[in-house]
Amino acid sequence: MxxxxxxxxxxxxxxxxxxxxxxxxxxxxxxxxxxxxxxxxxxxxxxxxxxxxxxxxxxxxxxxxxxxxxSFTDYDLIGAPEFAGTANYARMMEDPKVARAIGNTVLYTLLHVPLAIILALALALVLNRITGRAAGVFRTIFYLPSMTPYVAVGVLFLFLLNGQAGVVNAFLGLFGIEGPQWTTDPDWILMGIVLMSLWNLGSTTIILFAALRNVPRELTEAAMIDGAGPWQRFRAVTLPMISSALFFVVIINTISSLQMFDQVYTMFFGNQIAQQSYGDAALFYVIYLFQQAFQFLHMGYASALAWVLFIVIAIITLIQVRVGNRMVYYEAEEHAG
Known part of the structure; x- marks a missing residue:
């Protein structure tokens, strides 16, 4: 078919x-x-x-x-851990040294972070104006202090800030100023620690310097043509363009300030006799955590302290990220839009 x-x-x-x-x-x-x-x-x-x-x-x-x-146990590194529930966390609420350590740490963070970023930005602006071979030399000079071991920095500033024979007070004496007892007076110890921490500005300076180098020259020249002065150009052009780098260094400096340990422990907790004169003026949160863990062998309590610090840092970082996303300029997102 x-x-x-x-x-x-x-x-x-x-x-x-x-x-x-x-x-x-x-x-x-x-x-x-x-x-x-x-x-x-x-x-x-x-x-x-x-x-x-x-x-x-x-x-x-x-x-x-x-x-x-x-953190939910009673453990001293010798016997077996015994379950204690939330007793360690409840103990933190009643421990006066925890409150003192938190106060010192928060105050130090509030003083150190803005001051460090302002000085690092000023140094980065100076570096940005240096051209030729000298630029590389000065970048190296500014970054070298960051490579110094923290313990060495603590020992060095213990001598520099000495109230009787320290270089800092000797310099102030040239202007007729009687310097304070930076390392023994409880009212000045925290300021001495802030001064010491400014030694380590190299990393922040280099990050901000790299951001300044990426600011488009065309924007600055356009602002100059429009009659903008140096301050107006810095406020309207430079700051928005480096806001992402500023946001980054704010976060890392905040985290490092809340975890301050090495330099302070080297300066103020190596001499038990001297420590009697200033008490808990230099007691930071991580130092107290370290003492509970390795001096008193309260490992359960120290673990609870560590986890509270971890949660606090995570919350602060999350808040900073939320705020930063609304205020920070990201060039990649601008081009994508």
Missing amino acids: KRTAGEKSAAGGAAGGKTVTGKAAGEGGGRAGRVGRLRPETRWAYVFLLPWLIGLVLFQAGPMLASLVL
Whole structure:
């Protein structure tokens, strides 16, 4: 029996559909097989990442989880941990030294962060005006103090801020100013710590300097043509363009200030006799945490202190990020929009 042209066309289409479907199925199966097999470069990437991942689990994630568990126990490194519920956290609310340590840490942070960023920005502006080979030399000079070990910085400033023979008071004496007892007077110890912390401005300065170098020259020149003065150009052009870098250094300086430990411990907690003269004036939160853990062996209480600090830093950082997203200019987002 002869088939009509329409039947032949339909049959051919069906046959063609089977062929195409079979081909697509074959391609899909091959693609799934290729996805299942990692490429050599991908496998090597995982191989090189493996040591870091193992270190992360063993030395960071693992201890953090262990400290979370210990924060609900009474543990002294000698006997077995005993479950204590939320007793360690309740104890923090009644511990007067915790309140004093928090007060010192917060006050130091409020003093240090704005002052450090203002001075670092001033140094970055100076660096930005230096051209030629001298620019690299000055960048190195400004960054070198950041490479000094914190313990060495603490010992150095213990001598520089000495009330009787310190260089700082000797310099003030040139102008007829009698310098305070930076390292023994409880009213001046915190200011001495703030002065010492300004030694480590190198990283913040270099970050802000890099941001200044990325400010488009065309914007500054356009502002000059419009008659804007130096301050107007800085406020209307430079600050918005470096706001993302400023936001970043505010966050990292806030976190580092809340975790202040090395220099202060070296300066004020190595001499128990001298410590009697200024009491808890230099007691910072992390120092008190360290004392509870390794001096009094209250590991459960120290773990609770550590987790409270972690949560506080996380909340502060989240607030800063929320506020920063509304105030910070990101060039990539501007171009994307």
